[in-house]
Amino acid sequence: MTATAAATGRRAVVTGIGVVAPGGVGREAFWKLLADGRTATRRISLFDPTGFRSRMAAEADFDPVAAGLTPRQIRRMDRAAQFAVVSAREAVEDSGFDFAAADPGRTGVSIGSAVGCTMGLEEEYVLLSDAGKHWLVDHTYGVPHLYGYMVPSTLAVEVAWEVGAEGPAALVSTGCTSGLDSIGHGVQLIEEGTSDVVLAGATDAPLSPITSACFDAIKATSPNNDDPEHASRPFDAERDGFVLGEGAAVLVLEEKSAAEARGARIYGEIVGYAGRSNAFHMTGLKANGREMAEAIRVCLDRARLDPTAVDYINAHGSGTKQNDRHETAAFKRSLGEHAYRVPVSSIKSMVGHSLGAIGSIEVAACALALERQVVPPTANLHHPDPECDLDYVPLTAREHAMDVVLSVGSGFGGFQSATLLARPGTVAHEGVGA
């Protein structure tokens, strides 16, 4: 009665990358910032941060008009949606995939976001409540697209419309692991056979007063306001919290054999993905890194790789005391002695922590690192922490031979996710149907 499960034989590869990140719009500006080890953190300009505990952020210098959005798109879309659509457009162009000629029903969309269209929701709230004066807000001031701000699914809607996708579409929202989980979901759609191509990525634009205030309240963000450029200090002994960021990255994922058949440029193959949860605390982390280590272990197992195959780890590296300790423990627990040999870095030192978006931005960084064989550095790491004793690639990017890279994320809710990306042709899989 019981059938035997077998591999589907379908694999997902990355054939296009689009990025909107602090430090410059577009994939190349993003990579240049990382390769130069520059930081894009600064005093917040998107609103007046006077009176807030943390008054810094990594802001994207994003002009929706210059980015090619139409007046109606700009009016209708929250900043997070604008980031997502512009990133998707760049990814599509980069992929060379002819979406117009493809069966729209075989194109899927999987977009991650931690806080959705918060910025639009907050701006409209201020108007409708007249700066908080009225609990019974005045609905007659409601803009027609207000509901589109309340439901984050709008972000997936806009990307689907942008590319004409009619396959499965979803907004994946698992807090700060959203950007890894949305790509994982996209890979699932391809592997199980429901889609042949998926726009997968994540976006967040959380630089608004309510989000800054909520992280102030739990002292998660850095108060080092006198030196914004050096405030995001993952793995440094003097780290004192993360610095908020914003942005988006969208990838074109394609079924591997189809991508190869059309001669697509392949950045890498997603060879492993797994998520686990600590069931411990909404914001607290156990020091031993147990569940993140388990996610990494399952991820390697699915890829059929030994820990020693990992050539680079793109860390979550948020720069909070507990995260960086937790994560260091997780790497040691899952990779053993190899943890001391593999370069590890956190690009949050440069582009800040854009919540749900950052996971996809980091996978984009991994794909570019693989292609260019350069490890982005951890900026601002001057004072080694005895509890964080791995090779974090301080300050300067490093040329490094890489076939397999690991990217991890950790988020509120206790979620831990891991993704493995391999350079094309470097990881052999067993044949299918054997």
Added chain:
Amino acid sequence: MTGTATAPAPLSATGVTTPTRAPVVTGLGVVAPTGIGTEEHWRSVLAGRSGIGPITLFDPSPYPVRLAGQVPGFSAKDRVPSRLIQQTDRWTHLGLAAAEAALADAGVVPAELSEYELAVVTASSSGGTEFGQHEMENLYQHAPDWVGAYQSIAWFYAATTGQISIRHGLRGPCGVLCTEQAGGLDALGQARRLIRTGAKLVMTGGTDASLCPYGLTAQLTTGHLTTVPDPARAYLPFDADASGYLPGEGGALLVVEDADAAEARGAARIWGRVLGYAAAFDPPPDSPRGPVLARTVRAALADAGLEPADVDVVFADALGVAEADRAEAAALTEVFGPRGVPVTAPKTLTGRLYGGGAALDAATALLALRDQTVPHTAGPTAPAPGYEIDLVLGEPRPAELRTALVVARGHGGFNAALLLGHRDN
């Protein structure tokens, strides 16, 4: 080292393999306007007892919509640990209550199972809206340091999944899908995916609760809410007098298990089987291409290996907006033929519950399969002219039910279809 030891590693990045047995539903937890508890909900549905009434959660008098489906007599302090009440929004209170009920119904003690094989995936449509409105009021009426510590964990869409995972020690993969009213089915589809990738038990479904002034105001902007003041004549899907829908709160959580694992632990009851699932997305509003609902239903049938004639009842999306009702009736007619299958929409008794809506429909469909009864759609008097569907009206209809189809559509273009089978299927 963990419970995943025996099976060979799948040749897949995400663990996806070819399907084996259909997963089973072993536990239901309902917290809905039709009642707290699965049987109370079902009694209300069969009796046509509506949970729609004047909004009491806030003063609705300034608004053109003053009716909604509220969960009657829900007291968080009776059903949620006191520490969690102040840390979470009402949407999560409802979710925690439903999850606890579903686990109890399934007879599962998570600590007795392998922790990493226990997953959670919920649907959320709008997060902790009421909590967020309070905290924004604190911010704008006072100062940034008036915003409480729990805003960071109560408002975001992952709050319910995270809290369920923590409360019950479920350490497997966790997920949250936001596709508005389609979310409940997408969560069930994802639960099946997780079972195919190594999970043994998934807590899934969804709740929502956006009945606060800002939440209602946002919903008003779609123009899809009815302003008819008579609760009996307001939400009339497929009727010639359809004028929109009413919102509601609550939903359902379901325990879905790998069939072999459920047998191995001696699960007391199988509510039904998850036979098939599909999702798709409509073209943009200005596109000459038509909606994808019929294709979505066919894809779910193909996924289940079933023919249209195998479907014994359809739980409709039933938006109550003429254009959408017409499109849904046309899609069902295209797949099943004119009046080819009984169609029903008990959601007229609850209003649309967004992230909780389709999950509740799935729970109701499993009750219908158990009792071999199609619940009726309370409210409409007849399908509008041109809608060639067999809409079950007036009273419940006894019928031989082996397979139920649940369809759902989410704002913006999300479509999902789920096929549930009788436990003996």
